[in-house]
Amino acid sequence: MTILVTGGAGFIGANFVLDWLAHSDETVVNLDKLTYAGNLDNLSSLTGNTQHVFVQGDIGDSALVERLLEEHRPRAILNFAAESHVDRSIHGPQAFIDTNIVGTFRLLEAVRAYVKGLASDSLQAFRFLHVSTDEVYGSLAKDEAAFTERHAYEPNSPYSASKAASDHLVRAYHHTYGLPVLTTNCSNNYGPYHFPEKLIPLMIVNALAGEALPVYGDGQQIRDWLYVKDHCSAIRRVLEAGSVGEVYNVGGWNEKTNLEIVHTVCALLDELRPRADGQPYHAQISYVTDRPGHDRRYAIDARKLERELGWKPAETFETGIRKTVQWYLDNQDWVRNIQSGAYREWVEKNYAGRRA
Incomplete structure (x- = not known):
């Protein structure tokens, strides 16, 4: 048996692929465009693993997707592929329209053609799982x-608008064409x-590099935080037992302000990697001009997922954030490898002129 994962070299997608192969003997065909956020270093532990078939390509490349579907005959498709950074969508929304809307449409069209050729038992078991956001x-x-899953859509950024459009397309392909879809809307992953x-x-x-820690506005924006491995387990559970056509919100039950998050990270670094001069890392905090249209609060009610499918997060924020900080301390080579000139240029572009 095989599953097709799109965007499986990005942050959440790569964690899902690693998690899936740790729990299953099913092959993963991993399709990723390898844009700035797609990184094969995320998957380096899978080198030589015949259960992992990596293909560089775009979900908007219909011919490629059709060939992969015909060649590998997956029993499920999990769509992680997306442009996902709000600030980048403000500076350049076109890429978000191309990938999140047009790309999802072309992927759905390829899948619609594919399922027409499935035998009835295979069609009954097939699923298209679309990974989306609370934004x-x-x-x-x-x-x-x-x-909740019944909340009206009110996207406020080019990014969230493009994801909302993709969610609506997935819903429409279920109701119009009978495509067996599932959708998850998650809170902020880390x-x-x-x-x-x-x-x-x-x-x-930035803290480890001795650079400023830029906090937008007053830092009181509230987000619900979800440890990425908990998100992966939720997606596995939705794929396994979710009802076709349904939406499931995935959250961590961890509402925190951005400023709380920054202070927590600083305190952990003070403990695990103190500054050479003995000063606290929070001294590096710098308040900068807020992003345009910055949403004030997101919060996910994940009770439907717990009630219907028995899922709830395994990590508290305290355990998850400690694991996260430790991972970055232990993987400085990974950090250095992705801090290319293009990354540094982006940081300079986004934060230049924001000093409040």
Whole structure:
């Protein structure tokens, strides 16, 4: 048996591939475009593993996807492929439209053609699982109830709008064409292999380099934080037992302000890798101009997933963030390898002129 994973060299996708192969003897065909955030170093431990078949390519390349489906005959497709950084979507939304909307459409079209040729028992077992985000729901006030699967879509950035569009396409292909789909909407992930443009890895990397720790606005934006390995276990469970056509929110039950996150990372680094001068890492915090349209709060209500499929996260934020900081301390070569000139140029572009 085989599954096809798209975007399986990125942060969440790579963690899923590693997790899947640690728990299953099924082959993974891994299709990834290897843009700036796709990194084969994430999968270096799989070198020589015949259960992992890597293919560099775009989900928008219909001919390639059709060939892979015909050649490998997967029983399931898990779509992680996406442009996912809000700040990048503000600077250049076109890539988000191309991958998240057009790419998802072309992938769905290829899958629609593929399932027409499946025998009835294979079609009955087939699943298309689309991995999405809580950002499609928009922003919550501090005292509002957390997002449920019935919450209206109110995306506020080019990124979240493009993901909302992809979610709607997946839903439409189920209701119009009968495609057996599942959708998950997750909260903020953190953990190993996280590209250091996002909050937690950026703070770790900058702190160790003696650079400023840029905090947007007042730092009181609230997010729910989900350890990436918990997210992987949730996706496995949804694929295994989720009801076709249903949406499942995946959260960690860890609402924290961005400033709390930064102080927690600093405190762990003070403990695990103290500064040579004895000063605390929080002295490097620098408040910068907020991003345009920055959503104030996200919060996931994951009770449906627990009630119907028996899933809940294994990690608390305290255990997960300690594992994450330790992973970055133990994997400095990985960090250095991805800090190319292009990465440094992006950081300079995004934070230049933001000093508050």
